[in-house]
Amino acid sequence: MLNMLTQLLGDDTVLLRRYLGLAIVYGVLSGLTILALVPLLSYLLIGQLSVATAWLVALLFGILVCWGVRWYLEQAGVRVGVAILQSGRHRLGEHVAHLPVGWFTAANTARLSHATTQGMMAVAQLPAHVFTPVISGLVTPIVLLSALLVLHPPLGLAALVALPLLLAVLSLTTKLARHADRAFQQHFAATSQRMVEFASAQAVLRAFSGNHHSTRFLEQAMQQQQRSGTRLACLSALSALLNAWAVQIVFAVLLIVTSLWINTLLEGALTVSSTISVIIALVLVSRFVEPLLDVAQHSDILRSAKGQLEEIQAIFDAEPLAEPTTPQPPRDASIELRAVRFRYAPHEPDVLNGVSLSITPGSMTALIGESGSGKTTLARLVARFFDADHGSVLVGGVDVRAMSSTQLANQVSQIFQESYLFAGSIADNIRFGYPDASDAELLEAARLAGVIEIVERLPQGLDTPVGEAGTRLSGGERQRIAIARALIKNAPILLVDEATAALDAENQAIITQALARLRGQRTLLVIAHQLSTVSMADQIIVLDEGRVIEQGAPDELLAQQGRYATFLGQRQTAKGWRITPDKTRETAQ
Numbered sequence: 001m002l003n004m005l006t007q008l009l010g011d012d013t014v015l016l017r018r019y020l021g022l023a024i025v026y027g028v029l030s031g032l033t034i035l036a037l038v039p040l041l042s043y044l045l046i047g048q049l050s051v052a053t054a055w056l057v058a059l060l061f062g063i064l065v066c067w068g069v070r071w072y073l074e075q076a077g078v079r080v081g082v083a084i085l086q087s088g089r090h091r092l093g094e095h096v097a098h099l100p101v102g103w104f105t106a107a108n109t110a111r112l113s114h115a116t117t118q119g120m121m122a123v124a125q126l127p128a129h130v131f132t133p134v135i136s137g138l139v140t141p142i143v144l145l146s147a148l149l150v151l152h153p154p155l156g157l158a159a160l161v162a163l164p165l166l167l168a169v170l171s172l173t174t175k176l177a178r179h180a181d182r183a184f185q186q187h188f189a190a191t192s193q194r195m196v197e198f199a200s201a202q203a204v205l206r207a208f209s210g211n212h213h214s215t216r217f218l219e220q221a222m223q224q225q226q227r228s229g230t231r232l233a234c235l236s237a238l239s240a241l242l243n244a245w246a247v248q249i250v251f252a253v254l255l256i257v258t259s260l261w262i263n264t265l266l267e268g269a270l271t272v273s274s275t276i277s278v279i280i281a282l283v284l285v286s287r288f289v290e291p292l293l294d295v296a297q298h299s300d301i302l303r304s305a306k307g308q309l310e311e312i313q314a315i316f317d318a319e320p321l322a323e324p325t326t327p328q329p330p331r332d333a334s335i336e337l338r339a340v341r342f343r344y345a346p347h348e349p350d351v352l353n354g355v356s357l358s359i360t361p362g363s364m365t366a367l368i369g370e371s372g373s374g375k376t377t378l379a380r381l382v383a384r385f386f387d388a389d390h391g392s393v394l395v396g397g398v399d400v401r402a403m404s405s406t407q408l409a410n411q412v413s414q415i416f417q418e419s420y421l422f423a424g425s426i427a428d429n430i431r432f433g434y435p436d437a438s439d440a441e442l443l444e445a446a447r448l449a450g451v452i453e454i455v456e457r458l459p460q461g462l463d464t465p466v467g468e469a470g471t472r473l474s475g476g477e478r479q480r481i482a483i484a485r486a487l488i489k490n491a492p493i494l495l496v497d498e499a500t501a502a503l504d505a506e507n508q509a510i511i512t513q514a515l516a517r518l519r520g521q522r523t524l525l526v527i528a529h530q531l532s533t534v535s536m537a538d539q540i541i542v543l544d545e546g547r548v549i550e551q552g553a554p555d556e557l558l559a560q561q562g563r564y565a566t567f568l569g570q571r572q573t574a575k576g577w578r579i580t581p582d583k584t585r586e587t588a589q
């Protein structure tokens with residue numbers, strides 16, 4: 001647990017160390033203060049009031065010091081808790097920022113959100129509220145144990161044996177509910193995910209499922225959470241009961257040993273000093289057990305927080321994309337794939353199956369193929385959303401694994417179908433592609449992407465807020481802003497995943513115009529669905545089941561009468577376009 005906390009805290013670990021040291025000191029001081037009762041009671045019982053008063057003063061002084069240390073300890077614990085929330089979230093954010101984009105599945109996103117909210121809160125409360133009673137609850141009995149060993153060795157030995165046994169029981173009961181705790185946390189995260197899905201997919205749910213069935217997935221998740229919650233509650237209650245019993249058994253054993261001691265004393269001559277020893281032993285035994293009860297009571301929170309820490313740890317264990325130690329800058333704006341194989345998961349089939357291709361700087365390549373043939377996956381590998389399992393992806397003549405993520409990001413810009421807009425203005429979202437862009441550059445990108453036509457209709461112009469995730473704009477408007485964002489970045493390579501049917505004719509025309517303007521200036525790799533786009537390309541690559549089956553200039557491929565020719569034929573029939581055999585650039589009729 002401490003290792004995991006250290007990983008979360010990073011440089012702030014020093015705060016945790018200081019706090020833990022202080023908690024141990026507090027436990028020792030509490031034990032020593034209780035031990036002041038020994039001389040106090042002894043002198044009181046033999047009537048030496050003046051010495052007893054001196055020890056009373058010492059006891060009161062000890063109590064005062066303990067209060068002071070405890071107060072300081074609480075502050076230190078809160079400081080560590082705050083550091084966990086701040087540094088922990090920051091470090092987790094840093095870590096996930098370097099994870100492959102493929103890691104961000106719906107389930108992992110829900111885990112991440114759960115870990116940064118409830119998870120972090122549960123962990124942060126450990127130093128603030130739980131570690132102090134647990135640490136002092138273990139250290140104080142150890143100090144008292146030494147006094148019991150001196151006072152009556154058999155009693156001390158019984159306590160010495162009882163302490164590790166008790167810890168073993170606490171550890172066992174913690175394990176008892178650990179799986180239930182983990183299952184509950186997972187179902188809790190899944191239910192949150194379903195809840196968000198339920199809210200954001202209302203239109204689809206109502207259209208296809210009707211009101212009754214639309215809640216089915218959510219209800220299933222809630223039922224699972226309820227079942228695992230009930231199981232956790234039962235096991236937690238059982239483990240709390242077992243813990244309390246274990247402490248009471250220790251208490252009973254110590255009382256039995258004390259009774260046996262009294263018995264032997266009664267059989268012999270009962271002296272004043274032996275009577276005093278017995279009274280002191282009884283006081284120490286009760287004080288020995290009290291902090292242990294505190295530990296037992298907190299074991300539940302400790303276990304739950306440990307489960308949360310393990311969840312956070314599992315996120316930290318996800319492997320980030322490796323960064324090279326000596327990054328090599330790309331040499332030009334070319335793209336090359338050499339015998340690339342890729343699958344999304346080890347048990348799934350290859351999505352790309354030995355793909356080799358070469359794209360020269362400044363050229364335009366149209367990637368075509370049936371749905372599921374691997375076009376988007378190929379573009380994702382160029383942008384290094386994932387690493388290829390075999391073979392290599394080169395950008396600017398350099399393996400993408402040999403350049404830093406910043407170098408690659410500067411080299412490649414993307415317009416993918418699902419473009420996310422951040423809450424902020426239209427201008428903010430465009431500038432996101434290049435924060436230092438001048439106003440003139442902003443306007444030029446907005447013009448190229450057809451955003452100007454949108455903002456002219458809006459009273460606040462480019463400063464119009466887009467709403468959360470761009471919800472105040474239409475799909476086509478969002479797409480145009482995303483295009484402007486990609487254009488302003490001015491990267492030498494542009495990857496475009498052209499929408500199939502999501503765009504209306506006007507938006508499609510904007511993309512076509514933007515591509516036409518950029519043609520020859522940037523390397524364009526376009527996942528093309530539209531005839532207008534394909535017609536502009538210098539090179540066509542046809543993918544089929546993860547393999548390149550045709551590659552070359554449009555004229556050559558058309559002459560082959562293969563898959564590309566079929567694609568053109570289908571599109572022409574659909575659109576009413578005509579292609580002349582000796583002229584590959586089609587003309588609209």
Ligand SMILES: Nc1ncnc2c1ncn2[C@@H]1O[C@H](COP(=O)(O)OP(=O)(O)OP(=O)(O)O)[C@@H](O)[C@H]1O
Nearest residue numbers: 102344345351369370371372373374375376377378
């Ligand atoms: N994140 C993912 N996890 C697992 N499998 C995936 C993932 N993304 C895509 N696939 C699978 O990989 C294969 C290729 O998908 P890809 O999106 O690359 O095809 P595509 O040619 O771009 O299809 P489309 O034209 O329909 O967009 C498909 O079988 C798809 O189910």
